[in-house]
Amino acid sequence: MRTAIYHVMIVNPETERVAPGTVLIGDDGGIEAVQGPGDPPSESSVAVLDGGGLYLLPGLIDAHVHLRSDAVGNRDMDAKLTAADFMARALMNARITLERGITAVRDAGSSFGIGVAVRRAVEAGWHPGPHVRTAGEPFSITGGHGDPQNSWPSHVHWETGTIVDSADDARRAARRQVRDKVDFLKFMASGGVSSVGDKSTEIGLGEEEMRAAIDVARNAGIRTMAHAQAEQAIDNAIRAGVDSIEHGFYLSDWAIETMAARGIALVPTLSAMVQILQHESQVAPTTVEKAKLARDAHFASVQRAYAGGVPIVMGTDAGTPFNFHGENAQELVYLSQAGLSMWDSLKAATSAAARLLDLPTGRLQSGYWADLTLWAENPAQDLGVLLKADAFKGVVQRGRVVRWEEPKTQTSSAV
Numbered sequence: 001m002r003t004a005i006y007h008v009m010i011v012n013p014e015t016e017r018v019a020p021g022t023v024l025i026g027d028d029g030g031i032e033a034v035q036g037p038g039d040p041p042s043e044s045s046v047a048v049l050d051g052g053g054l055y056l057l058p059g060l061i062d063a064h065v066h067l068r069s070d071a072v073g074n075r076d077m078d079a080k081l082t083a084a085d086f087m088a089r090a091l092m093n094a095r096i097t098l099e100r101g102i103t104a105v106r107d108a109g110s111s112f113g114i115g116v117a118v119r120r121a122v123e124a125g126w127h128p129g130p131h132v133r134t135a136g137e138p139f140s141i142t143g144g145h146g147d148p149q150n151s152w153p154s155h156v157h158w159e160t161g162t163i164v165d166s167a168d169d170a171r172r173a174a175r176r177q178v179r180d181k182v183d184f185l186k187f188m189a190s191g192g193v194s195s196v197g198d199k200s201t202e203i204g205l206g207e208e209e210m211r212a213a214i215d216v217a218r219n220a221g222i223r224t225m226a227h228a229q230a231e232q233a234i235d236n237a238i239r240a241g242v243d244s245i246e247h248g249f250y251l252s253d254w255a256i257e258t259m260a261a262r263g264i265a266l267v268p269t270l271s272a273m274v275q276i277l278q279h280e281s282q283v284a285p286t287t288v289e290k291a292k293l294a295r296d297a298h299f300a301s302v303q304r305a306y307a308g309g310v311p312i313v314m315g316t317d318a319g320t321p322f323n324f325h326g327e328n329a330q331e332l333v334y335l336s337q338a339g340l341s342m343w344d345s346l347k348a349a350t351s352a353a354a355r356l357l358d359l360p361t362g363r364l365q366s367g368y369w370a371d372l373t374l375w376a377e378n379p380a381q382d383l384g385v386l387l388k389a390d391a392f393k394g395v396v397q398r399g400r401v402v403r404w405e406e407p408k409t410q411t412s413s414a415v
Helices: 083-099 114-124 167-179 207-220 231-240 253-262 270-278 285-307 330-337 342-348 351-357 383-387
Strands: 002-012 017-025 031-035 046-050 055-058 060-065 102-107 131-134 184-188 223-228 244-247 265-267 372-375 392-397 400-404
Touching: 002 031, 002 372, 060 083, 060 265, 060 351, 083 102, 083 114, 083 392, 083 400, 102 114, 102 351, 114 131, 167 207, 184 207, 207 223, 207 231, 223 231, 231 244, 231 253, 253 285, 265 351, 270 285, 270 330, 330 342, 330 383, 342 351, 342 383
Parallel strands: 002 046, 002 055, 060 102, 102 131, 184 223, 223 244, 244 265
Antiparallel strands: 002 017, 017 031, 055 372, 372 392, 392 400
């Protein structure tokens, strides 16, 4: 059934305007038209939702989450869980994520085929959740960030990786993951913060291995992403041809210039860094130490990348310590603290993220999926609104109402 959402203030990041209007949604869940203010359609074939003068924003997109992880960081408990347990947790986190207005995510690598299974469950209507794009097991060198025998406290298989030590290993692993229907290949191009066996400044997967896997990915029409924190690791991943750099602590001037020229996205995941440091007494000391060393460089790299024209995409690394699913919108506040304008912060979580994930969403425009959120206050004036549970009033995913509170009519004005 067609739907009309009327009497709303439309917050449009692409046009950088807030104005009263109506959104018409077709039977296929796509946006038919975005119109100016007026009376709702009177046809009996059109369902009408009254927005009560509240603020309608595209659904938010998080391009770096770990659905199987719970953010509590209890590795001893995780060691006892089965693949089925992790799948149950991932489905729960998917539901929580959608119900907080995150209508699409990229699962940034998980074992047991969980990301692919969650994607199928959502697409088939078996379980509520955001649209999912997913990587499989991250590619890691022996002893690197992703090697389960060397990466996390107690050697817990929290995020098992595929060990790759040559170009032939990389091709073989890439072909298996393409066969298993992943959307992205993920490379551990450097060490990391949460691992205990390496440092953020260490090189992981090399250019040759990544290039071999990327050739396979491009042949299959899928994309690639690189966990890359060390300067040389970032440069290696860019030369190899990845589509996005995750974290990007130590960006060189060459990396920024090249990423801007090629449209390679930076997915900073500032939330992961901030939450580790805000809960340092409850996080492994090695993780806290590495986070403290990298924090200033991390924020500075985001600021420099933004100034240099690099596409910035929202990603939280949700599932890392105290970085909870459903609290994803905090990343927009941190991006603004790193120098992004209010509108560009919103674009990072809508159109820019949709472009990276190759999803027809993130825009209030005819032909795009009707993924929408409703807010009692104007997020275009204060991004902190997106963190207020009582300000969040509704979410629509591909034209289907997930949540909608009948608001009291209020008077609003455009900015």
